Amino acid sequence: MANKHVKEMEALKEHLGKHQLKLTRQRELILNAFLRQEHITAEAMYHQLAKADPHLGLATIYRTLNLFCDAGLAQARHFGSQTKYDNVSHKGHHDHLICTGCEKIVEFENEEIERLQEEVATRNGFIIKTHRLELYGLCSRCRH
Amino acid sequence: MANKHVKEMEALKEHLGKHQLKLTRQRELILNAFLRQEHITAEAMYHQLAKADPHLGLATIYRTLNLFCDAGLAQARHFGSQTKYDNVSHKGHHDHLICTGCEKIVEFENEEIERLQEEVATRNGFIIKTHRLELYGLCSRCRH
DNA sequence: TATAATTTTGAGACAGCTTATCAATTTCAA
DNA sequence: TTGAAATTGATAAGCTGTCTCAAAATTATA
Numbered sequence: 291m292a293n294k295h296v297k298e299m300e301a302l303k304e305h306l307g308k309h310q311l312k313l314t315r316q317r318e319l320i321l322n323a324f325l326r327q328e329h330i331t332a333e334a335m336y337h338q339l340a341k342a343d344p345h346l347g348l349a350t351i352y353r354t355l356n357l358f359c360d361a362g363l364a365q366a367r368h369f370g371s372q373t374k375y376d377n378v379s380h381k382g383h384h385d386h387l388i389c390t391g392c393e394k395i396v397e398f399e400n401e402e403i404e405r406l407q408e409e410v411a412t413r414n415g416f417i418i419k420t421h422r423l424e425l426y427g428l429c430s431r432c433r434h
Numbered sequence: 435m436a437n438k439h440v441k442e443m444e445a446l447k448e449h450l451g452k453h454q455l456k457l458t459r460q461r462e463l464i465l466n467a468f469l470r471q472e473h474i475t476a477e478a479m480y481h482q483l484a485k486a487d488p489h490l491g492l493a494t495i496y497r498t499l500n501l502f503c504d505a506g507l508a509q510a511r512h513f514g515s516q517t518k519y520d521n522v523s524h525k526g527h528h529d530h531l532i533c534t535g536c537e538k539i540v541e542f543e544n545e546e547i548e549r550l551q552e553e554v555a556t557r558n559g560f561i562i563k564t565h566r567l568e569l570y571g572l573c574s575r576c577r578h
Numbered sequence: 579t580a581t582a583a584t585t586t587t588g589a590g591a592c593a594g595c596t597t598a599t600c601a602a603t604t605t606c607a608a
Numbered sequence: 609t610t611g612a613a614a615t616t617g618a619t620a621a622g623c624t625g626t627c628t629c630a631a632a633a634t635t636a637t638a
Contacts, residue, residue: 493596517595
């Protein structure tokens, strides 16, 4: 259980080493908690970790999640007014299907859509760096 | 000039009528200003309208733009921490190409992408209500 | 291992954007 | 014209996220 996220831990250590940053108890704690989720907000993580460490500050959570983004382990996504951090350490790019009924989020990837996006960009003289595609609707359960 | 947005005005009036809302001088003023733009923030509109009516409050702008969204005349889009309101009264759905260099926004629509989105949704048991697709990159000018 | 330089943390202040509050004003149906 | 109901303007408050800074933790060095 404690050794489950070795690879990501190594990736984090590598990033820390390259940037004169330090490995702290909090960063380890937050990394392990983060890797157990798919999409989570800083606030949610704050409450979740309150049991493990009641003095862990919200600012530290934000700082650390942003650090994970820099290290390529996480990716921030803005859903409405909230920012959710995705675990992208072990998977490639993906887009989202979001149920407006139960808030469920389904990930997907579609090569063909990606290709068409490139085509549109090229036609307009753009070079894409990133993109975001979110489909909002009702999942099969919420439809009834 | 004053009569240019008759159709949208009618649409607004219809919405107001259906919901026991009233047509005010401010709503007319804001509608006319709004229809002259493609994408605008409440703050920008506030400054823009300060000349026409120095006492027009920012809260009224927000309230009114949200009203336009309810009426189907506008659509709110979150770009980073800002919310931009799009004029969607006279055009169909469209997506965005956004230059991260100069903030330029280019609209586009692509039937094929839309179709593939439906396909993905169906495969996952979803029924799409709305979606958002934003491509971030550099435009031809900013690339040099 | 002890030391010192450097980074990190926690707590709360602060900032940016948006909504809520509420008395005064305006609209509109009768 | 009148009066109930909605709207406005000003500002307080809320929310999310970042900044500040003294105290604590980490890491390189001796």
